[in-house]
Structure formats: C-alpha cells, structure tokens
Amino acid sequence: MNDTIAAISTALGVGAISIIRVSGNDSLQIVNRIFKGKDLTKVDSHTINYGYIYDGKELIDEVLVSVMLAPKTFTRENIVEINSHGGISTTNKILELLLVNGCRLAQPGEFTKRAFLNGRIDLIEAEGVMDLINSKTEKSRLLAINQVTGNTSNLIKNLRSELVSTLANIEVNIDYPEYEDIEEITVEMINKNISSIRNKILNILEESKNGKLIKEGIKTIIIGRPNVGKSSILNRLLDEEKAIVTDVAGTTRDIVEGNISVDGILLNIIDTAGIRKTDDIVESIGVKKSLSLIEDADLILYVVNNNELLNDEDLEILDKIKNKTSILIINKIDLESKIKIKNIENYNVVKMSALNSEDINVLKEMIKKIFNLEKIEQKDCTYLSSARSISLLRKALESLDQVEEGIKNKMPIDMVEIDLKNVWNLLGEITGENYSEELIDTLFSQFCLGK
Amino acid sequence: MWCIYMYEVIVVGGGHAGCEASLATARKGHKTLLITGNINNIADMPCNPSIGGSAKGIVVREIDALGGEMGKNADKSLIQIKMLNSAKGPAVQALRAQADKIVYPKEMLKTLNSTDNLEIKEAMVEDLIVNNKIVEGVVLSTGEQIKSTVVILTTGTYLKADILVGDTRTRKGPHGEKPSNHLSDKLKDYGFNIIRLKTGTPQRIDKNSIDFSKAKIENGDSVYHTFSYDMKPQYKIEEQVPCHLIYTTEETKKIILDNLNKSSMYGGLKDIKGVGPRYCPSIEDKMVRFSDKEKHQLFLEPESIYYDDIYIQGFSTSMPYDIQEKMVHSLPGLENAKILKYAYAIEYDAIDSRQLKQSLESKVIKNLFTAGQINGTSGYEEAACQGLIAGINAGLKLENKEPLILKRNEAYIGVLIDDLVTKGIIDPYRLLTSRAEYRLLLRSDNADIRLTDYGYEVGLISDERYKRFNDKKSKISELIDILKNNKITPTTETNEYLTSIGTTPLKDGITLYDLLKRPEISFEHINNFFKIDFEESVKEQVDINIKYAGYIKKANIEASKMVDLDNKKIPDDIDYDKIHNLASEAKQKLKQIRPTSIGQAIRISGVNPADISLIMVYLKKEYLYDSK
Incomplete structure (x- = not known):
C-alpha cells in the first residue's frame, strides 16, 4: 500500500503531451533522481517546475513537473506528474526510468483506488471521476461532469x-x-404505470447509446463466408491485445466475446452466434441475420478470401456495408489472388494474411484511422454512460417484464409487487440511494491502468 | 421490615409483554417474579378488543411457533375471527380476531398461575438496584428491595402516564390506574434517553343504545381458523359475534373542525410533548390531515359477550366530554347512543430504543431488558413478541448462551426489533407488512416452519409438539414427491375436464407437480387425478411453495444478499473518527447506534451507500477484513 506507484496517465499516442503520474511516499525522491532542475524535495506544494529528464548522462526529454504534496492530492499521497512531449517511446522511456529508480508499475485503477482507500473520494464520485479521467473528448468530459x-x-x-x-x-x-x-389498486392502473416507465427507460437507454460508444467501446462484428479466416483474425486480435475483460454479462444483450484496446479505442468483439465455433456465419444464420447484425454494429470487419471469387451473398453484403463504418479485409494474400472487387475504392481495404502478425498491425492502424473519436457525435449529455448504470437499467426493464408476466398469469398483487419493488430498488442502485455489494467490485474492475 | 427475596428474573409489568416475558423465563426453568400494579389488570386490553390484523396476525403466529402464549390465549378467547387479505396473495394474509376482553385476561392469568417457577406480586416499582452499571433488582414504592439477576421492564404506558381530555391533564394510567411516577426519572439518571409518546383510545358505547340497522354487518369467516399451530378451534363458526361498519357524517366533520381548539392535541393543552402514532391517528387528526375526504370509516366492535361495551374503532379523540357526546351522536345509528366510557389520549414516557441491543438487553445497564411500549411500540402483538424475545434472551443470558436474534428474513419479530434498535422511533411504532423487505418469506402460513426449530432450541416447544412439527415437515416432502412422481397424460377425458375448469388442455404428459403450478389449479382438481389424502396445512404449504416457487426463489436470493451483509460483523472497538470522509450525520448516527454488522449499518437512516463503502474499505484496511 505504501510503495510508490507510477503509470502513464494519458492514452498512448493521443495528444501533444503525455503525463506520467507518480504517487506515494517516495515520489519526490524517485523523480529527483532522474530530474535536472530544481530540487523537487524543496519546492512548494502544487507548483510546476521546468527541467529535464536524464537517463544517466543521456537527455531524454524536456519536461514540466507538477509537485503536489499530501494530503491535498488526488490520492492523498505525494504526487508528482511529469508532463513529457508525447511520443510512445519517450513516455515509455521515462516510465521505465521511474521503475528502475524505485517505483512500482501501478495496477489497473490503482490511483483511484488509493484515492478511495485514503478517503479522498466516495464511490459515486469515484465513478464520475473515472469517467472524467477516461474522457477523451470535450463532450465526453461534459458527460462525466453531468454524471458527477x-x-x-x-x-x-x-x-x-x-x-x-x-x-x-x-x-x-x-x-x-x-x-x-x-382505492383498491387495479391491474389496469399498474399496467399503465409500468408502460409509462418502460418507455422512459427505453428512451434513456436509446439516448445513452452514443455515450456508451465513447466510454464502453465499439461494438464490432466480424463476418464473412466459411473458411475465409475470421477465427484466425479474431484470435490474432485477442492474443495480441490480451483481452481486458471477457463476457461482461448484462452490459449488452449480445455476448461480448472479448474486448480489444487499440491504442485507447475499445473494441467489443461481439460473438455473432458462435462465430468462433462454426466459422460459417453466413451459411448458418443466413444473409438476413448478417444484415441485421450489420445494422446493429458500430464497426464491421468483413472478411473475404483472396483465393476465391465472390458470390451473390458477398455482393449483397458488400453493398450493405458500403455506407457503414466497415473494413473490407482481403485475407490470405499469401495465396494466389482470384478475387475481383468492383469499386474497391469505396471501402477501407486491408490486405493481409492472418498468419502474419505484422499484418494484424496494419488492420489495427486502419481501425485507429477510422475511429478518430471526435467523429462520434453526441446529442446531449444527460444520459447514463457507465456500464453499471446501463446494466442496472436493463435489469429494471427485465423486472418490468416480469411484472407484466405476473399480471398476465393472474398472480396476486403481493407477488407482482415483488418485481415492481425490484424495479424501484434497481433504479435506486443507479443513483446510489441503495447500497449494493457489487458496487465496489464492479467499480474497481472498471478502472483502467494509470488513471 | 426489609424482605429480601432472591429471584433469577423480575418482570415489571403484567401487560402483554410482561406475560410473555415471565412465562418464557419461568418455562425455561428460571425462578421468576412478575410484579404488577394490579393483578386484575394482567393481560389487560385497554384499547381495541382485537388480536392480530395485517402483519400483527403473523406476529401472533410467530410468537406461537417460538413457544409463546398469545396465540393460544387468543384462540381461547376469540369471539370472531377472519383471514384478512384472503383475496390477495399468501404473502400478506393475516388473521384478525375479536378477543373477549373478559376471557382473554382471565385465561392468561390462569396460565400464569399454573406455571412453575412463576410468582406474581402486586406492587409499584419506582427504582432499580444498579451496581457498576449492572442491574441487581428493583425497589418498590414502599422502599422494599427485591433482588434478582435479571430485570425485564415491560411498563407499558405507565411511566409518568397522563390522561388527556380536552383541557385537562391527569396523572393516571389506563382505567385510572396508578402510574409509576419516578421510574422514568431514575432511568434517565442511569443514562437512558427518555422520550415522550402519546396514544389514544375511543369511546365505549352501550350496545343497547345503538341502532345497528344503519350499519353494515361484518361477520367472521365461515371457515375455522386458529392462531396457534397447537390448538383446535375453541369456537363455533355460527356463534361468532359480528362487528359493524359505519361512516362519519358531514355533521361529525363539522363538530370536530368547529371545536378543534378544544382537543388536547390541538390547543386544549399547551404542554403536549408526546408524539402520537402516525398509523393510528385520532379522528381529529384524520379530519385535519385528510380534509378533502368526505367521510371516514369506523368499526363498531364488541368488547365482550359478558358486558355491553361497544368499541368505536377509528374514533379515538382527546376532545372534552361534551364535544364527544355531540361527535358520537352525529354518527349513523348512534343518535341516541349512551357513552359508557369517554375517549382519551394518554401521554407516557418511553426509552430511546437505540440504546438497546438486538437481544433487547440495554446497552446502558447490563442484565436489564425492556420490552413493549416502553421501547416505543404500539399494539398488543408488538408488545407480546418483544416480551417473549426479552424473556428468551434473559433466560439464555442466565444460561450463558448466545441470544436469539431473529433476522429480518426470518420473522416480523426480527424486522420489528431491528427497526427499533437500528432506526429508533419518533412516533409509536406499529408493525406493517411494508416494513418487511421479504414479506413473501414471512407468511402467516409458514411461521411454524420458520421458527419452531428456534422455539425448540430455546426450550419453549415441547418434545411432543416438536415431533408433530417434524411429522408435518416430512408429510410436506412426501406430498411433493407424490406430485413429482405422478403424471397425467393428454387423454380426451383429461383434456375435457381441464377445459371444463378453465385451464389449457394438455399436449404432452405432465406431472401433477407441474399441473399444480398453474394458478387456476388447486388440490381439489388434482384430487380428480390422484387421491390426495393429506392435512389442509400440509397441502397449503405444498401449494404455495409450488405455485409461487419463482417468486420465493427471487425473495430468497435477495434475502441472502442481506444476510451476507448482516454476517459482515463490525468490530466492537471500531473508531468512526478514524474513517476519513464519513458524512457527519452518518458518523454521529454510527457512533450512537454502533451497529454490529454492515447490514445493520446500511439500515440506519442518514447513513448513505458511500459511507458504507468507506466503512467497508476501512475494515479491509485496518482489520484485514475479508469481505468474502
């Protein structure tokens, strides 16, 4: 608990500067060892100090160092933040130096956890603060502030x-x-009440979709005919970027196969009804189902085989994804090229071989290029944006279904009321008026590295 | 002159709490003295002539399952009984009986007198013997001291009782009995926070002066009921005495509103401190608070078959007598009514129930237990169940055993006591089903299943009764097996029958168990396919458990979450000042109540989820607390 931790606090590759945050008893001493400028142990609290980071005699970067002494800091510990000039290699180098000089790499969410453990923030705030820190755009920042x-x-x-x-x-x-x-309450009165509430919940959920995209990631499907290599590509992606979480039940009606972070952009790979098992999605659930999946997805990875000619279904799907955010992956470029695609300039095309790990990086670069976050529009900022809230709202909807079910089955009012009360409790959990044990665990599990 | 007797337990007060408490300790084999101001007032019913009601009726059954007396005594003395909410679901049904006000106390006294280890003494207790914050007995108004290891105070409304009528305040208990003038001051000196409460009772009317033809008759049920799982019905259905329903008139409203300032509570008396019960308001309260309501419902309830008093439920007031005359005479059928006893309000002292442990032992003085109205509750049933628990726990303490603490998902009694010690009270506390989170689990039909084991463990359920209980449980399993192992097939005959009773015909074979799941199917229908020869109470359990299985499962899942939190103990020595960022209200409440578990802490009003999180984290940090 009392060791000094460090991590890169800004998303890699985004922005002109990167911040490396150090927190703990020895943070001043440790940073002092690699910093040339004022003696940081002697400067006033809450000051910004100009200087250089050196690795021995080698100059690494020109930096600004913020010194904040306990207890008036985010973690209530001594905090030093090094503002470097961005660039993955420089930032990584500085972090490495800190680790060599006595810091421990922070675990996911550890700064917020410390803030919380030291009584700096309560859980509800923690959730909002997490969002605030996570926010990558001005609009998502507004969203987070509203949450708080x-x-x-x-x-x-x-x-x-x-x-x-x-x-x-x-x-x-x-x-x-x-x-x-x-007045004796009637089934009709209850029905009226719940249908009004249902509509409002549905509205909030609908409006929350965009906020969710930013904060929770991009719903991504991989489709294509059998044996074009969908599984290999998926596995490659999952293996390369070790899955952060799997199977976040309840956050979405789909089953999340895995989450991949592509330089700060979160892809939720949706398991399209056993895509990994059967590898024949188009055949097994048909073009119709594929089309509806396409409608639903934020990103479509459409995989075709370089070694085959396209069939009618392929053409139909190609037509559909033309206006969607999609990437056309021409796989198996190590084999003879038989494929012919008209108007290929209409698509974001990646030619690759899933067998080649270098090629996976090409795909990732393309995803990054497409998902410049500013592109995602938000209408207004008064909707729910945390996975926890949305999942609770979904549960409330389910509970409403059960109220209806109970009424339909002519269950006595005291039974029906159990589900109705549950709706009330679930809504209370969102606003923090009800205590739920899962809250702490859920929150901490969402905290990402170095925030 | 100083007679010093040694008892293990002294119970002060012979009301519903005192009776249960003294019976429990005596039956557990502890030498017990019950001290009452007037032996003729033992188990007195100074207010309504009924036992049970919503939630309360379930409590009576819980008392019975734990080995208490109220259920049996009510069964011996009832003159009408009905199952409330029978049109609603099983979770909220409860028995309510009109109990004869002559028979009920008489039967209870008989039971007390025939109980070994139990003596009764007529006296007023005015002080306790306390040494080093441990109680050692009581001091009577005569100066006489009586020693005991444990004292249970069940003083009802008698602590500094004032009867309020119009502009007069008289230091008297119910029926004009002598109140205890000093005990509450002494308790205050010992460190108790004393609060002042108020309640009231309506007029009693001469039955012969009422024209019942203007009232709607309210009969008892035409099926037999008993509160006790151990009793056969002692009454005849056709001999039940009816109640009557009437409504207040426009004139009633006018009289009350015109004379409002004469009511003790609305200006008649300037020094009212007592807080009245929200759930049992006086008629003037109802008129003022629900002024848009044209009329209010009143019940005319017979007090006894041995005398003529009719109790007007819903008409309690502290108006002066002349206004009361006018009010009563404005009621339909009561135009010429003769008032036998006037209504009055009563103000009395009670203690802050947050100074109690869950066992009902005081946190202020060791070996001192309190139960009933002194703890701020209202109602016979609420009093009796606390008396029983205080008695059981006093006994267990004498036996060096852990106290019996019922959880909120186990009994309404658990809900009541937890509410008292955790939330405290502002107005007299009445039990309501809505106070229970998991009322589907706390049903009238399953109180024996929930609690008989506890009653047996603490020694209040006989071996013989326990065997009968276990037989019932095995019968329940047996019947479930039968239903699961027998199938019916979709023959023409079967389907014709099913259609005729309004249920969907079969496509495939179905077990009787699955058939009974259908809301419209009862054992009567099942009998057509398979002869079910089991007792009603067994069938009832099976039917409810099958029909509402989904809901019961849900309730159990929710309840187990709460139990988990209740099992997360907060160490006795926790220092709330050391927890950073606790909201100040939360900190103050936590320091005052000192909850024993996270679950209890959550239920304290003013303690927010964020505060709970901070406590959890503090526990993890400081006590290496394992939350799993």
Whole structure:
C-alpha cells in the first residue's frame, strides 16, 4: 500500500503531451533522481517546475513537473506528474526510468483506488471521476461532469417517484385491508404505470447509446463466408491485445466475446452466434441475420478470401456495408489472388494474411484511422454512460417484464409487487440511494491502468 | 421490615409483554417474579378488543411457533375471527380476531398461575438496584428491595402516564390506574434517553343504545381458523359475534373542525410533548390531515359477550366530554347512543430504543431488558413478541448462551426489533407488512416452519409438539414427491375436464407437480387425478411453495444478499473518527447506534451507500477484513 506507484496517465499516442503520474511516499525522491532542475524535495506544494529528464548522462526529454504534496492530492499521497512531449517511446522511456529508480508499475485503477482507500473520494464520485479521467473528448468530459453533478440522477429519480405512488397504494391496500374507502389498486392502473416507465427507460437507454460508444467501446462484428479466416483474425486480435475483460454479462444483450484496446479505442468483439465455433456465419444464420447484425454494429470487419471469387451473398453484403463504418479485409494474400472487387475504392481495404502478425498491425492502424473519436457525435449529455448504470437499467426493464408476466398469469398483487419493488430498488442502485455489494467490485474492475 | 427475596428474573409489568416475558423465563426453568400494579389488570386490553390484523396476525403466529402464549390465549378467547387479505396473495394474509376482553385476561392469568417457577406480586416499582452499571433488582414504592439477576421492564404506558381530555391533564394510567411516577426519572439518571409518546383510545358505547340497522354487518369467516399451530378451534363458526361498519357524517366533520381548539392535541393543552402514532391517528387528526375526504370509516366492535361495551374503532379523540357526546351522536345509528366510557389520549414516557441491543438487553445497564411500549411500540402483538424475545434472551443470558436474534428474513419479530434498535422511533411504532423487505418469506402460513426449530432450541416447544412439527415437515416432502412422481397424460377425458375448469388442455404428459403450478389449479382438481389424502396445512404449504416457487426463489436470493451483509460483523472497538470522509450525520448516527454488522449499518437512516463503502474499505484496511 505504501510503495510508490507510477503509470502513464494519458492514452498512448493521443495528444501533444503525455503525463506520467507518480504517487506515494517516495515520489519526490524517485523523480529527483532522474530530474535536472530544481530540487523537487524543496519546492512548494502544487507548483510546476521546468527541467529535464536524464537517463544517466543521456537527455531524454524536456519536461514540466507538477509537485503536489499530501494530503491535498488526488490520492492523498505525494504526487508528482511529469508532463513529457508525447511520443510512445519517450513516455515509455521515462516510465521505465521511474521503475528502475524505485517505483512500482501501478495496477489497473490503482490511483483511484488509493484515492478511495485514503478517503479522498466516495464511490459515486469515484465513478464520475473515472469517467472524467477516461474522457477523451470535450463532450465526453461534459458527460462525466453531468454524471458527477447529478443531472443524470434526476432522470432516474423522476422514474422512481413515478413508481412510488403505485407502490404506496399497493402497500396501503395490503396493510389496511379493512378499510373499504381506500382505492383498491387495479391491474389496469399498474399496467399503465409500468408502460409509462418502460418507455422512459427505453428512451434513456436509446439516448445513452452514443455515450456508451465513447466510454464502453465499439461494438464490432466480424463476418464473412466459411473458411475465409475470421477465427484466425479474431484470435490474432485477442492474443495480441490480451483481452481486458471477457463476457461482461448484462452490459449488452449480445455476448461480448472479448474486448480489444487499440491504442485507447475499445473494441467489443461481439460473438455473432458462435462465430468462433462454426466459422460459417453466413451459411448458418443466413444473409438476413448478417444484415441485421450489420445494422446493429458500430464497426464491421468483413472478411473475404483472396483465393476465391465472390458470390451473390458477398455482393449483397458488400453493398450493405458500403455506407457503414466497415473494413473490407482481403485475407490470405499469401495465396494466389482470384478475387475481383468492383469499386474497391469505396471501402477501407486491408490486405493481409492472418498468419502474419505484422499484418494484424496494419488492420489495427486502419481501425485507429477510422475511429478518430471526435467523429462520434453526441446529442446531449444527460444520459447514463457507465456500464453499471446501463446494466442496472436493463435489469429494471427485465423486472418490468416480469411484472407484466405476473399480471398476465393472474398472480396476486403481493407477488407482482415483488418485481415492481425490484424495479424501484434497481433504479435506486443507479443513483446510489441503495447500497449494493457489487458496487465496489464492479467499480474497481472498471478502472483502467494509470488513471 | 426489609424482605429480601432472591429471584433469577423480575418482570415489571403484567401487560402483554410482561406475560410473555415471565412465562418464557419461568418455562425455561428460571425462578421468576412478575410484579404488577394490579393483578386484575394482567393481560389487560385497554384499547381495541382485537388480536392480530395485517402483519400483527403473523406476529401472533410467530410468537406461537417460538413457544409463546398469545396465540393460544387468543384462540381461547376469540369471539370472531377472519383471514384478512384472503383475496390477495399468501404473502400478506393475516388473521384478525375479536378477543373477549373478559376471557382473554382471565385465561392468561390462569396460565400464569399454573406455571412453575412463576410468582406474581402486586406492587409499584419506582427504582432499580444498579451496581457498576449492572442491574441487581428493583425497589418498590414502599422502599422494599427485591433482588434478582435479571430485570425485564415491560411498563407499558405507565411511566409518568397522563390522561388527556380536552383541557385537562391527569396523572393516571389506563382505567385510572396508578402510574409509576419516578421510574422514568431514575432511568434517565442511569443514562437512558427518555422520550415522550402519546396514544389514544375511543369511546365505549352501550350496545343497547345503538341502532345497528344503519350499519353494515361484518361477520367472521365461515371457515375455522386458529392462531396457534397447537390448538383446535375453541369456537363455533355460527356463534361468532359480528362487528359493524359505519361512516362519519358531514355533521361529525363539522363538530370536530368547529371545536378543534378544544382537543388536547390541538390547543386544549399547551404542554403536549408526546408524539402520537402516525398509523393510528385520532379522528381529529384524520379530519385535519385528510380534509378533502368526505367521510371516514369506523368499526363498531364488541368488547365482550359478558358486558355491553361497544368499541368505536377509528374514533379515538382527546376532545372534552361534551364535544364527544355531540361527535358520537352525529354518527349513523348512534343518535341516541349512551357513552359508557369517554375517549382519551394518554401521554407516557418511553426509552430511546437505540440504546438497546438486538437481544433487547440495554446497552446502558447490563442484565436489564425492556420490552413493549416502553421501547416505543404500539399494539398488543408488538408488545407480546418483544416480551417473549426479552424473556428468551434473559433466560439464555442466565444460561450463558448466545441470544436469539431473529433476522429480518426470518420473522416480523426480527424486522420489528431491528427497526427499533437500528432506526429508533419518533412516533409509536406499529408493525406493517411494508416494513418487511421479504414479506413473501414471512407468511402467516409458514411461521411454524420458520421458527419452531428456534422455539425448540430455546426450550419453549415441547418434545411432543416438536415431533408433530417434524411429522408435518416430512408429510410436506412426501406430498411433493407424490406430485413429482405422478403424471397425467393428454387423454380426451383429461383434456375435457381441464377445459371444463378453465385451464389449457394438455399436449404432452405432465406431472401433477407441474399441473399444480398453474394458478387456476388447486388440490381439489388434482384430487380428480390422484387421491390426495393429506392435512389442509400440509397441502397449503405444498401449494404455495409450488405455485409461487419463482417468486420465493427471487425473495430468497435477495434475502441472502442481506444476510451476507448482516454476517459482515463490525468490530466492537471500531473508531468512526478514524474513517476519513464519513458524512457527519452518518458518523454521529454510527457512533450512537454502533451497529454490529454492515447490514445493520446500511439500515440506519442518514447513513448513505458511500459511507458504507468507506466503512467497508476501512475494515479491509485496518482489520484485514475479508469481505468474502
């Protein structure tokens, strides 16, 4: 707990400068060892100091170093932040120097965790702060600030208060059964109430989609005919970038096969009904299903075989993805080229061999090029953006389904009310009015390295 | 002159809490003295003539399953009984009985008198003997000291009781009995926070002066019920005495609103400190708070078959007598009614229940337990169940055993006590089903299944009764097996029958178990396919458990989350000042209540999820707490 940790706090390759953050008792001493300028152990707290980072006698970078002494820091520990001139190799080099001089590489989320452990922030704030730090654009920053200040909570609070009157009425009916002058709540009243709430939840979820894209990643599908090499490409991607999480149940109705971070851009690879198992997606679920998947996806990786001619289905899909964010992957370029594609200039094309790991990098570069984050538009900023909130909202929807189911099955009101109350509780969990054990675990598991 | 007797337990007060407490300790084999101000008022019902009701009826069954007396005593004395909410689901059904106010106390006294190890003494207790914060007995108004290892206070509304009518305040207990004038001051000196509460009771009317033809008759059920799992019905369905329903009139409303300032509570008395029960408001409260409501419902309830008093449920007031006359006479059928007893409000002292442990032992003085209205509750059933738990835990303490603490998913009793010690009270606490998070688990039908094991463990359930209970449990499993192992097939005959009773015909074979899952199918229908020869109570359990399996499972999953949190203990020596960033309200409440578990801490109002997270993290850091 008391060792000094360091990590690169900015996304690699993004922005003109990179920040390396160091936190812990010895942070000043350690940075001092590689810094030429003022003696950092003697400067005032919360100052920015100009100087150079040296590896022995070799100049690494010209930097600004922020010194912030405990306890008025993010982690309540001594913090030093080195602002370097970007560039992966320079930034990495500085981090390496810190590690050599006594820092430990921070674990995912460790700075926030320390802030939290030291009582600097509470969990709800932690969540917002995480978003704030994670935000890569001005708009996503606004979104995060709204999350912290409560615009989002108001949406949910309104939903809860809509539920309250129905719940209260049911309770009164149950607790004061002798009283005939109290209105007995009817199935119709409940139905009306829940359909209004359902619509509002659906709206919030719909609006939250864009926010989600930025924060949670890009829903990516890989499609193509059998034996074109979809599995190999997928496996390559997964192997190269070790999956951060797998199977985040509940965050989406799809099953997330794996998440790949391509320089700060998160790709959620969607398991298109067993794509890895059967490798024959087009055949097994048909063109129709593929088309609906295409509609749904944020990014389509369409794989064709360099060694084969296209068939009618291929042509149909090519036509569909023309206007979508997609990459046409012409695989197996090590084999004889038989493929013929008209208007190939309409597509982002990557020619590769999944067998060649260098080629995977070409694909990644293309993804990066396409997903310049500024491209993703946001309408307004009062929607939910954390995976936790969205997943809770989805659960609330499921619970509403069960209310309807119960009513349909003529279940007595006290049973129906169990599900209705559950909706109320789930909404409360989003706003933090209900305590849920999973909260801490869920939150910490979302924290990414060095933030 | 100083007579010093040695008892293991002294119970102060002979109301519903005191009776249960003294019976529990005596039955557990501890020499017990019950001290009451008036032996004729033992198990008195000074307010409504009924036992049970929503949630309360379930508590009576819980008391019974734990080996308490209230259920049996109610069964011996009831003159009408019905199952409330029978049209709703099983989770919220509860029994409510009209109990005869003569028979109920008489039967209870009989039981007390015939219980070994139990003595009764008429006296007023005005002080405790306390040494080093440990109680050692009581001091009577005569100065006499009586020693005991444990003392249980069940003083009801008698601590500094004031009867309030109009502009008069009289230092009297219910029925004009002598109150205890000094005990609450002494308790304050010992470190208890004393709060002042208020409750009230309506008029009693001479039955012969009421024209019941203007009222709607309310009969008892036409099937037999008992509170106790151990009793056969003691009444005859056709001999049940009816209640009657009437409504207040426009004139009633006018009289009350015109004379509002004469009510003790609305200006008649300037020095009211007591907080009245929100859930049992006076009629003037109802008129003021729900002023848009045209009329309010009132029940005319017979108090006894041995005298003529009719109790007007819903009409409690602290108006002066002349206004009460007018109010009563404005009611339909009561135009010429003769008031036998006027309504009154009563103000009394109670202690801050947050100074209690979950066992109902005081945190302030060791070996001192309190139960009933002194803890801020209202209602006979709420009092009785606390008395029982205090008695059980006093006994267990004498036996050097861990206390019996019922969880919120195990019993309404657990909900009630946890609410008292965790949240504290502002107004007299009434149990409601909505106070329970998992009421589907806390049903009237399964109180025995939930609690008989505990009753047996603490020694209040006889071997013989326990065997009967276990037989019932095996019968339940047996019946479930039968239903699972027997199938019906989609023959024409079967499907014709199923269609005739309004359920979907079969396509494939189906077990009787799966058939019973259908909401419209009952054992009566199952009997057509397979003769089911089991007791009603067994069939009821099986039916509910099959029909609502999905919901019960859900409730159990939710409940187990809460149990997990309740099992995360907070060390006794935790220093909340050392936890950074705790909200100040949370810190203050946590220091005051000192919850024993994370689960309990969560339920403290003013303690937010973020505070809980901080405590969890602090525990992990400081105590190397393993949250799993």
